[in-house]
Structures are given as C-alpha cells and as structure tokens.
Amino acid sequence: MPKRGYHHGNLRQALVDAALELIEEKGPTGFTLSEAAKQAGVTPAAVYRHFDGREALIAEAARQGYAVFADLMEYAYESGQPSALAAFEATGRAYLAFARKYPGHYIAMFESGISVNRSADLAAVAHRAWGVLERAAADLSQHIPADRRPPASMFSAHIWAMSHGVVELFARNSPGNTSPFPPEDLLETGIGVYLRGLGLIPPDS
The missing domain is CATH 1.10.357.10 (Tetracycline Repressor, domain 2)
Structure with missing residues (x-):
C-alpha cells in the first residue's frame, strides 16, 4: 500500500488518514504508532508532536x-x-x-x-x-x-x-x-x- 505522505504541513490529518487505513486493514488494536507514521511517510518521533499514543490517534x-x-x-x-x-x-x-x-x-x-x-x-x-x-x-x-x-x-x-x-x-x-x-x-x-x-x-x- 503506498504511503499517503502529507502536504502543507498537515501532519496531524495525515496520521489520522493513515490510522483509518490501518484500522480497516488490521483493526483498532492491530497496528502501532510506528506503522501509522510509516504509512504517513514520517518518522515515529514526529507522531508525538500531535498524539501521545495510539488511543489518542x-x-x-x-x-x-x-x-x-x-x-x-x-x-x-x-x-x-x-x-x-x-x-x-x-x-x-x-x-x-x-x-x-x-x-x-x-x-x-x-x-x-x-x-x-x-x-x-x-x-x-x-x-x-x-x-x-x-x-x-x-x-x-x-x-x-x-x-x-x-x-x-x-x-x-x-x-x-x-x-x-x-x-x-x-x-x-x-x-x-x-x-x-x-x-x-x-x-x-x-x-x-x-x-x-x-x-x-x-x-x-
């Protein structure tokens, strides 16, 4: 599945979109924040600028x-x-x-x-x-x-x-x-x- 990436600095929404794809594919507990970051095309550390964990995402x-x-x-x-x-x-x-x-x-x-x-x-x-x-x-x-x-x-x-x-x-x-x-x-x-x-x-x- 190709990475979505993000545009215009909208990393927060890119991560939500990535999570939605992963939720459909693996269920709400079947993915990690690192996978969401990879799907969005960013490093795992970047996730924590917007979400303090998977539940928050x-x-x-x-x-x-x-x-x-x-x-x-x-x-x-x-x-x-x-x-x-x-x-x-x-x-x-x-x-x-x-x-x-x-x-x-x-x-x-x-x-x-x-x-x-x-x-x-x-x-x-x-x-x-x-x-x-x-x-x-x-x-x-x-x-x-x-x-x-x-x-x-x-x-x-x-x-x-x-x-x-x-x-x-x-x-x-x-x-x-x-x-x-x-x-x-x-x-x-x-x-x-x-x-x-x-x-x-x-x-x-």
Whole structure:
C-alpha cells in the first residue's frame, strides 16, 4: 500500500488518514504508532508532536467520524421533513449508509473501546449525532397517547440497537453471517415491526 505522505504541513490529518487505513486493514488494536507514521511517510518521533499514543490517534479518528455521522444524520432528518415518519426512517438508513461508506471511522467509533467521554470535543460531537435520532423519535412519538408513550431516549436507543445489529451482523461482511435479505430490507422491516407495535403505522393488510 503506498504511503499517503502529507502536504502543507498537515501532519496531524495525515496520521489520522493513515490510522483509518490501518484500522480497516488490521483493526483498532492491530497496528502501532510506528506503522501509522510509516504509512504517513514520517518518522515515529514526529507522531508525538500531535498524539501521545495510539488511543489518542484513534480517538481523533472517532471524533472526525462522529462529525461526519452527525452531518449525515441531520441531513437525513431534514430530508424526511415534514413527515415525522419519513424523517425517522431516514435516520435509520443513514446509520447503515455511514457504516458502509466510512468503515474506518465506524470501527474507531464503535469497536475500538474508546469512550465517547474521553474528551469534551468527542463527547459533544457524539451527543450531537445521537441527538438527531432522539429528536426524530420524539417527533414521531407525539402520535402516541401520552400515557403509552415511551421516552424518546428509549425509543431512539431501540432503533440505534437495531441499526447497529444489522450493521454488525450483515452489512460489514461478518464471517459466517449471511442473510437472504439485503441489510436495508432487514432494517426497514425491523423498524416497521417496532413501529407497528407502538401503533404508529397500521398493520399489514
């Protein structure tokens, strides 16, 4: 694999880009800072001008991933307006699309063991991303009588868990896991079953 190198002195981003490639190739714990430096075309000592260790480098990759993820979620939410149902379903599809298009970021965010509370910046951007899904859930749940309405945080967590499960099992070529249905169909029908259970969409005729 050719070295990326860096331009205009942007060594910090070159190292993040190198880490993302290595994360995709070897997993979040399968590479060293020296390998990231080599991939970026610099000496290992140069890494420490920006990151104090591999976890800090992965955390920055995760932070950047959450920023992209939040933008995608917000775009999906807005694209579904003014229908609360369409906006909600769009955020679920955005999760799947993100995992496919940005696998290195996805792994750094969800499979590296890095806590979203590792830094204030990481926590803030992660909160922004999940806030979109919670807002979509809150909008849709207004159609449920108040005495039967689940908290928006629970509602969104259920869909997050469903989306994450489809991604992990069927959308990222997990060994030994195959499905006769496309991941998009699995997610859509799963969300449909959930929403029917809440009385938000009518049962199949």
